Amino acid sequence: NAGVTQTPKFQVLKTGQSMTLQCAQDMNHNSMYWYRQDPGMGLRLIYYSASEGTTDKGEVPNGYNVSRLNKREFSLRLESAAPSQTSVYFCASRGFPLAGRTYEQYFGPGTRLTVT
Amino acid sequence: GNSVTQMEGPVTLSEEAFLTINCTYTATGYPSLFWYVQYPGEGLQLLLKATKADDKGSNKGFEATYRKETTSFHLEKGSVQVSDSAVYFCALNSGGSNYKLTFGKGTLLTVNP
Numbered sequence: 001n002a003g004v005t006q007t008p009k010f011q012v013l014k015t016g017q018s019m020t021l022q023c024a025q026d027m028n029h030n031s032m033y034w035y036r037q038d039p040g041m042g043l044r045l046i047y048y049s050a051s052e053g054t055t056d057k058g059e060v061p062n063g064y065n066v067s068r069l070n071k072r073e074f075s076l077r078l079e080s081a082a083p084s085q086t087s088v089y090f091c092a093s094r095g096f097p098l099a100g101r102t103y104e105q106y107f108g109p110g111t112r113l114t115v116t
Numbered sequence: 117g118n119s120v121t122q123m124e125g126p127v128t129l130s131e132e133a134f135l136t137i138n139c140t141y142t143a144t145g146y147p148s149l150f151w152y153v154q155y156p157g158e159g160l161q162l163l164l165k166a167t168k169a170d171d172k173g174s175n176k177g178f179e180a181t182y183r184k185e186t187t188s189f190h191l192e193k194g195s196v197q198v199s200d201s202a203v204y205f206c207a208l209n210s211g212g213s214n215y216k217l218t219f220g221k222g223t224l225l226t227v228n229p
Contacts, residue, residue, distance in 0.1 A: 041221060
C-alpha cells in the first residue's frame with residue numbers, strides 16, 4: 001500500500017497561472033481532505049469530501065476549487081494563483097468509522113508551492 | 117467553535133531530558149484527541165490518540181492523558197532522543213459525519229546530543 005500520494009512534490013508558479021494538485025489514496029477511505037500549512041498557523045482545512053460525490057468548504061476555501069474524481073482521487077485546483085497561496089499543501093484521507101471507533105486521518109507527503 | 121491551543125515553541129532540550137508539550141482545547145460534545153508528529157520534509161503521522169475522558173494514549177515512549185475536567189491533552193516523554201526532533205501538533209475531532217480535525221499551531225522540538 002502506498003497510502004496517500006500527492007503530485008507534484010514541488011511547484012513554482014507565476015501570479016495568475018493555474019494548476020491542479022493531485023491526491024490519491026489506496027486505502028478505500030471514504031473521506032478526503034485538503035489542508036494548507038503556513039508558518040505559525042498550523043494546518044488549516046481548505047476543502048473536504050466526506051464521501052464520494054460530495055465536497056464542502058473548510059476554513060480557507062477562497063481561491064481554490066476541488067474535484068472528487070472517484071473514491072480514490074481528490075484534486076485541488078488553483079485557477080489564478082496568488083502569492084498568498086504560497087504554502088505547503090497536504091492531502092489526507094480517513095476511513096468510515098465503525099460505531100465506537102475513531103479513525104485517524106492519514107496524510108500525504110505534501111506539495112510545496114511557491115507563487116511569485 | 118472548536119479550538120486547540122498548544123504551547124508555543126520552539127522547545128530545545130538535551131538528549132534524555134523530560135518533555136512536556138501542553139495542549140488545551142475547546143469543543144462541543146465529546147471530542148477525540150490526537151497528537152500528530154511531522155518530521156522534517158515529511159507529512160504528518162499520527163503519534164497517539166485518546167477517544168474518551170481519562171484514556172491514555174501512548175506510542176514510542178510518548179504519552180498523553182485525556183483530561184476532561186481541565187480540557188487538556190498534554191504530551192509527555194520521559195527521555196527524549198535526537199530522533200524525536202520534529203514538529204508536534206495537537207488536534208481534536210468532534211465527530212459528526214464530516215470528521216474534520218482542528219489543529220493547534222504546532223510546537224517545534226529540537227533535541228541536542
